[in-house]
Amino acid sequence: MIRCNDVQEQAQDLTEAFFEQWRNVLSTGDFILGEEVTRFETWLSGRCNGAQIVSMNSGTDALILAMRAVGVRAGDEVITCANTFIATVGAIVAVGAYPVLADVEEDELISLQTIEPVLSDRTKAVVTVHLRGRPVDMVPITAACRARDIAVIEDCAQAIGTLIEGRQVGTFGDAAAFSFHPLKTLGGLGDGGALVTTSTKIAEYVRGLRNHGLRSRDEAFGFGLNTRLDALQAAALNIKTHYLDLWLQRRRAIATYYDAVLADTTTGSDLGRGKAGSAYYHYVVRSHRRNELQQYLAHKGIQTAVHYPTPIHCQRAWLASRSAVSLPVTERLAKEILTLPCHPHLSDSDVEKIAVAIRDFDLK
Structure with missing residues (x-):
């Protein structure tokens, strides 16, 4: 995995x-x-x-x-x-x-x-x-x-x-x-x-x-x-601290690769759209078929995550003590976002495998 x-x-x-x-x-x-x-x-x-x-x-x-x-x-x-x-x-x-x-x-x-x-x-x-x-x-x-x-x-x-x-x-x-x-x-x-x-x-x-x-x-x-x-x-x-800059450099390199390879897919590239200064703690894409995509990638041996599936105003902690709030963009994105692996221990072949799998899913 x-x-x-x-x-x-x-x-x-x-x-x-x-x-x-x-x-x-x-x-x-x-x-x-x-x-x-x-x-x-x-x-x-x-x-x-x-x-x-x-x-x-x-x-x-x-x-x-x-x-x-x-x-x-x-x-x-x-x-x-x-x-x-x-x-x-x-x-x-x-x-x-x-x-x-x-x-x-x-x-x-x-x-x-x-x-x-x-x-x-x-x-x-x-x-x-x-x-x-x-x-x-x-x-x-x-x-x-x-x-x-x-x-x-x-x-x-x-x-x-x-x-x-x-x-x-x-x-x-x-x-x-x-x-x-x-x-x-x-x-x-x-x-x-x-x-x-x-x-x-x-x-x-x-x-x-x-x-x-x-x-x-x-x-x-x-x-x-x-x-x-x-x-x-x-x-x-x-x-x-001695390794931080190397780790950041690797994260940005992976993100640049994803940006290039995924740009023309329905999933698309990171929601930050290559925003200058990003440290890519997460690389997050969006898909109208998010859950299906996540299951497909898991089947291919690729772990993904959703950060965060339930916005705070939809959590029990909020609803039990606060007034209801409508946040349309927040709510829509929560249903579509998916975090891809983007960390220094990924090999080039790992990153390529992830991108290829997403492109293959796009053709399904």
């Missing part, structure tokens, strides 16, 4: 390097924060144009603390999209705010045009999701929000390596949340995340909140969380 992700292969390739690095951590006893965490934060700052980094144990916690840092409080409205992982909306709910869902464009991304109809006097923040590693058009969104005194938080969980005019996303809004879950392009061997911000005030506030709200061992300025990045996970991530 050609797998849709490469979590196991990647971990096996680097096993000895992980063990060696972990032995170093064990010998120092530096288990909470410490040198490995500092190294990783320094590296990520370099990737993010010198922005300040506060590492955490998940991207979800980074979203929660980002909202607390920009002043989102109970009863405020926060706008985001519904075709994202449940954590995006879950973080809004976790701070007591009310999630307001905007529709998306045909490229699956939120835009100023889809946000504007749901803006209100109660809007406190907008969470833009760089879905699948595709860059949201941040400049008009941030300009419009700043003119209204609305905070902008970037959900970059899938967007390490995603660029806007050569600049890493996550540095356009007031704060951003990155995830280093094992499935991510840069993933640990467990949970991990980071808040990125160009604001010293936000960074200092969140740095305290991630560590119980402590200023020192015995002095707390507020009630925070225990959401520090584990030193062993940081050590694993520090090894993987």
Whole structure:
């Protein structure tokens, strides 16, 4: 089976390097924060144009603390999209705010045009999701929000390596949340995340909140969380950072091949349509016969996935407590999208086999 992700292969390739690095951590006893965490934060700052980094144990916690840092409080409205992982909306709910869902464009991304109809006097923040590693058009969104005194938080969980005019996303809004879950392009061997911000005030506030709200061992300025990045996970991530650019290069090469070979099929190429700066965390096509295509590819030994089959406003979690929402583009795309394998462990023959199978299905 050609797998849709490469979590196991990647971990096996680097096993000895992980063990060696972990032995170093064990010998120092530096288990909470410490040198490995500092190294990783320094590296990520370099990737993010010198922005300040506060590492955490998940991207979800980074979203929660980002909202607390920009002043989102109970009863405020926060706008985001519904075709994202449940954590995006879950973080809004976790701070007591009310999630307001905007529709998306045909490229699956939120835009100023889809946000504007749901803006209100109660809007406190907008969470833009760089879905699948595709860059949201941040400049008009941030300009419009700043003119209204609305905070902008970037959900970059899938967007390490995603660029806007050569600049890493996550540095356009007031704060951003990155995830280093094992499935991510840069993933640990467990949970991990980071808040990125160009604001010293936000960074200092969140740095305290991630560590119980402590200023020192015995002095707390507020009630925070225990959401520090584990030193062993940081050590694993520090090894993987050396390979990230090669992995991103391979993903983009595979996407370029798919674009060329699938362009004239009914399935077509990635919904991002070769959007500049994409990191291709997912390569997603659409088909009116999506389920049939997925079954056909499985029969050919090709694993695919649907991210995400049920938009958040159609989930029981939403319907049990929120008003019904109509998002026509989001709903239509959810019935047609299919994620193809697009990761560094695919061989050229694997990629060719996938493309040939889709073209063969097109002729059925």
